[in-house]
């Protein structure tokens with residue numbers, strides 16, 4: 001089991017590397033369907049970006065993304081030392097992202113997708129102490145951003 005997890009993390013690493021410097025084609029924004037062992041109970045159902053954006057929360061979310069330190073590690077359309085958040089709302093459900101933001105230290109242990117990301121980036125996302133409302137505002141900002149970037153049609 002452990003070996004399988006490692007193998008999957010390794011394959012995902014290759015996929016990420018392959019995507020690096022690409023033209024931002026569509027497949028980069030989707031979870032690699034070819035990797036089967038990643039079913040996460042939190043990631044079942046429609047992608048976050050399929051729901052309409054609650055525009056009233058976008059500005060607050062954008063502000064929090066800076067003031068809560070997220071922008072030190074994450075960018076959109078650019079991979080710093082952490083996952084590129086361009087397309088994240090079409091990769092994940094809102095529930096999965098909310099949990100990742102509120103309990104990253106639990107997610108990397110218990111959630112298969114988050115655990116895989118930890119294996120790829122070799123870095124633990126810190127808990128930035130957001131409230132649930134704040135996390136939800138940030139997610140609305142992500143959805144807004146994916147519309148702006150053309151990831152969500």
Ligand code: HEC
Pocket residue numbers: 065068069070071072073074081082083084085088091092097100101104108114117118119121122123124125126128130138
């Ligand atoms: C110190 C760097 C760091 C900071 C600060 C940080 N993150 Fe992360 N984030 C990561 C890493 C690394 C991962 C991959 C999971 C892991 O290894 O912990 C991640 C994963 C994620 C993911 C999932 C990405 C995907 O492709 O599925 C989201 C969403 C996210 N972070 C949002 C945030 C938000 C919102 C904040 C601010 C409240 C934040 N992060 C702050 C490093 C960081």
